[in-house]
Amino acid sequence: MNERDIQFLESAFKKYYYDHISEIPVPDDILHREFGYQKLGVGGMTRHIQVKDAGQMRVMFMKTVPSDAYCSNSYYSFPNLDMREKDWRGADLVFDIDAKDLDLPCRRDHVLAVCEKCGRSWMEREREEEGKGKQGKEGERGAGEERTVGPGRECGSCGQAGRVRPKSLPCKECIAASKKQVALLNRILRDELGVGPDHMSTYFSGNEGFHVHVSDPRFRGLDARARADLAGYVMLSGLIPEALGVHKTSGLDRAELPDLGQKGWRGRFAKAAFGSKAKRAETISEVSKAQAGAAYARFEGIIREVSGDVGAKIDAQVTGDIHRIFRMPYTINSKSGMLKMACAGDADAFDPYVDAVVLDADETVSVECGCPVRFGLGSKRFGPYKTGESVELPVYAAAYAICKGFGRLAADASGTTSTTSTAAANAD
Secondary structure: OOHHHHHHHHHHHHHHHHHHHHHOOOOOOHHHOOEEEEOOOOOOOEEEEOOOOHHHHHHHHHHHOOOEEEEEOEEEOOOOOOHHHOOEEEEOEEEEEEHHHOOOHHHHHOEEEEEOOOOOEEEHHHHHHOOOOOEOOOOOEOOOOOEOOOOOOEOOOOOOEOOEEEEEOOOHHHHHHHHHHHHHHHHHHHHHOOOOHHHEEEEEOOOOEEEEEEOOHHHOOOOHHHHHHHHHHHHOOOOOHHHHOEEOOOEEOHHHOOOOOOOHHHHHHHHHHOOOHHHHHHHHHHHHOOOHHHHHHHHHHHHHHHHHHHOOOOOHHHHHOOOOEEEOOOOEEOOOOEEOEEOOOOHHHOOHHHHOOOOOOOOEEEEEEEEOOOEEEOOEEEOOEEEEEEEEEEHHHHHHHHHHOOEEEOOOOOOOOEOOOOOOOOOO
């Protein structure tokens, strides 16, 4: 990202924080939390910061204008010291659900490969066509074709290796699939672990996923291993037929088979696998007549079939990490220029690509884009754009393009927003 783009984003972010600083919630027990932040154009993260009160927190935002702001879910006696000296006192639970981890087929249509050097972009799925492109007379790739396989991928325009990065422009299907996982996770927390609504909050991450924060004091003292076990329970990972009462040598033990009325993961599995008592009885009858090996294989198949409906697809490493600092609610995510915000009320009605778009919608700026797919943002549609195409975009869309890497301020742009009322190019 060049200096002009950095200045533009910092100006847009600063305006948001100036206008909304009082809306950023102050973390509970703020004195014992660790804070941190990142700045555009500066490598690494500044962390191990102690903040005494709301006023000091707000001053930190206005002085630093962070690209990303973080706060620990852990509580420490000395949050400003090195990790070994902080004196860990416990932590809230945090679960992370990200669309990129859900193996969604739609992602083939909206993950771009972007060259950070020249700004050229193309569909990431084209790497699967490696070797199928047109070849020159001497066996070289045709002009403009990208080498897209492996960590040292090269851009066909500028020839730079190692500067090509995948950039996702999530779609409605991504968000819907993520919401489904959030709903499953919330049911498990509520119905199986007894977490009340006052101790559970769901947030859009600001990019392509959701965070679920649990402040129930019953879980605060869990160490990293216990949190990893809890994550495994939520995901129902590693489930084998033996846990269901089906064995390779002795076949089915009916008394061990999960029932629909049971609590915990066993009832969760039974509902997904059988759906009704009649279906469960039918399965028992079918498996009882089979050889032990066949019965075992049958239940291996059932586990595979229902795995997506039984275990929530969370990032277990996030839940198990007791020293991680998390993006603060109602702060900007520099991967998109959008807001991490609570999904208040009905999460199904929450539209992040409208509700979490908070940067200026009235002013516009000229941006050179290169985006082969169409994307929705702030109730409008943008693109597709040819590489280097100059378009007039509202600030929020310009910030999204620059944060995602497929846009940069046009050569004739000042780097500050204008007050023109020109409609956004290709918007509807």
